[in-house]
Amino acid sequence: MDSGGLVAKEGRSSNAEPLSVTEISSALKRTVEERFAYVRVRGELSGVKLAASGHLYLALKDEGARLDGVMWRGTVQRLAFRPEDGIEVIATGKLTTYPGRSNYQIVIERMEIAGEGALLALLAKNKARFEAEGLFSPERKRRIPFLPGVIGVVTSPTGAVIRDILHRLADRMPSRVIVWPVLVQGQGAAEQVAAAVRGFGALGPDSSVQRPDVIIVARGGGSIEDLWCFNEEVVVRAIAESPIPVISAVGHETDTTLADFAADLRAPTPTAAAELAVPVRADLANSIAELALRARKAVARPLQLGRERLEARAQRLPQPQALLALPAQQLDEAGEKLRRGLGDRIVLARHKLAESAGKLSAPLLLSRRDRAAERLAALRLSPALVERGIAAARDRLSGTVRVMASLNPDNVLKRGYARVTGASGHTLTTAEAARGEAALGLHFADGIVSVTPVSDGAPPPRPAVKPVQAKASPDQPKLL
Known part of the structure; x- marks a missing residue:
């Protein structure tokens, strides 16, 4: 096989048709999902992140490898615990690939804590975290x-x-x-x-x-x-x-x-x-009954103590016979002295009477009577002396009557004057006193007129009054 030319050529000798990236990624995805349709993976959670959509993204790792994982929102809601970094779990699901990043991941359908030891480790971790926040503090209980x-x-x-x-x-x-x-x-x-x-x-x-x-x-x-x-x-x-x-x-x-x-x-x-x-209701009732009994005893205790103190003090008091013995003896002695004293006084009085009786005689009493009669005759008053005293007393009485007549305020009423009295009948001498009365009485020579005082202001005009010459009453005494 050569290293190839500049431009790829289709040849009959080659049976390897070129595949697109999508085709190879899809083929790889089908192969992985068919081969690893159900797997259980044990590892430690790392990079746990709950997305806003509700999906959970995480990674399972151990000492030598790391496996990305995802848990959809419906599965997350069924979790029996809260996933956190560092928890060792067993995840059940299927492996799949993510062509967008050319990596593989596990789609978790069930996740459990890997054994009781891991569960206890999570428990200890959460306990330490809550204690640090003060949720278990005794002061807040x-x-x-x-x-x-x-x-x-x-x-x-x-x-x-x-x-x-x-x-x-x-x-x-x-x-x-x-x-x-x-x-x-x-x-x-x-x-x-x-x-x-x-x-x-x-x-x-x-x-x-x-x-x-x-x-x-x-x-x-x-x-x-x-x-x-x-x-x-x-x-x-x-x-x-x-x-x-x-x-x-x-x-x-x-x-x-x-x-x-x-x-x-x-x-x-x-x-x-x-x-x-x-x-316990019975215990509470017994406690209440005991407290009530103690309260009654507490109320009765001062009375009992007072009675005991009174009895103790009464025993220390002397007997009434002992208290009255000395006064009774003194009374007996005083009575005996009184009896003897009265007898002595009677004897002494009898001796004095006998001595006085010896000095009295009939001629002496007659001579004293004659001398008293002579003194009485010398003290008789003459009529002229008595008449002079009566005449002097009559003159003093006539002078007093004349003075009373001249000082009587009602005598001047006949000359046109009037005397003002209040509701109680006492004479008023000032305008201020008259204003304080609810009703006034004007005393004239021939009777009394009741009036009502008015408020202060200009006095009403008075009618002209002709002067009348007062005539002397025949009963009025003359001063000169």
Whole structure:
């Protein structure tokens, strides 16, 4: 075979017809797809990118090679986990070529994490990432209400978990329970659990459904694959951001998920979650009864202490007989002294009376009577002396009457004057006092006229009055 000429020539001796690039690419594509129509490839994810169309582009690699891969949007939506760089997976699909870049790739129809070890490695990686964000911080965890009125439960409505929770709540403290039914395993379970937790938190006071005081996220036991939806980021963030305290009860006591770390309280089992959510009604009633008993004892204790102190002090007080013994003895002694004193006084008075009686005699008494009669006769008054006193008193009385007549204000009323009185009858002497009265009385010589004062202003014109010469009353005393 020669190296060829300048221009390609068609010859009969050559059976290799030239193919176009498209033809060779198509032939290669059919060969690869027929030969590798179903393959399972194990490798580590690298360069994971979710396009705006929903398709997922990635690469599978190991120590010696790299294989590009693509997963269409419908398949991505059925994934049970979130693909990330560094996760070791087993991808199932078919190999094909991409003529536009002259490379081959795998179209993934199913992708699973390569074994439990890889799953645990992913779990540890996500846990470290969430811890760095502070989602598991103890400072952000809240206290569970002591006696919640409404309990929200996020779980499957058909499993044994909800029956165990309701049965335990009925035994301990009957409560109102609102169940948000969700899938707890498989495709779409994580999204439903997260939506339920956020839905409970979004309930407001005006909602038709009452907002729970605490939320229980529960599921029975299972393998790490069965519980994987509770390790998904969407569930962890929904629980961490919930405005309502959350109790996580996923799996058995030995099972641990990232939802347990994000919740405010972890319960080993769903039944234990019900026990942690409410107290025992009987224990609560006993505690209340004990507190009531202690309150009654606390109220009665001061009275009892006061009674004991009173009895102790009463025992230290002396007996009434002992208190009255000395005063009684003193009273007896005083009574005896009084009796003897009265007897002595009687004897002394009898002696004085006897001595005075001896000095009295009839002639002496008669002489004293005569002297007293002589003094009485000397003290008799003469009529002239009495009349002089009466005349002097009469003159003083006549002078007082004349002065009273001259000072009587009503005597001048006969000369045309008037006296103004208020409502109470007292005499008014100023215009200011008259303005303060509601009614006035004008006293004339022949009677009283009632008037009403008016507001200040120009006085009304007065009619001309002829002077009248006052005549002296015959009863009026003369001053001169």
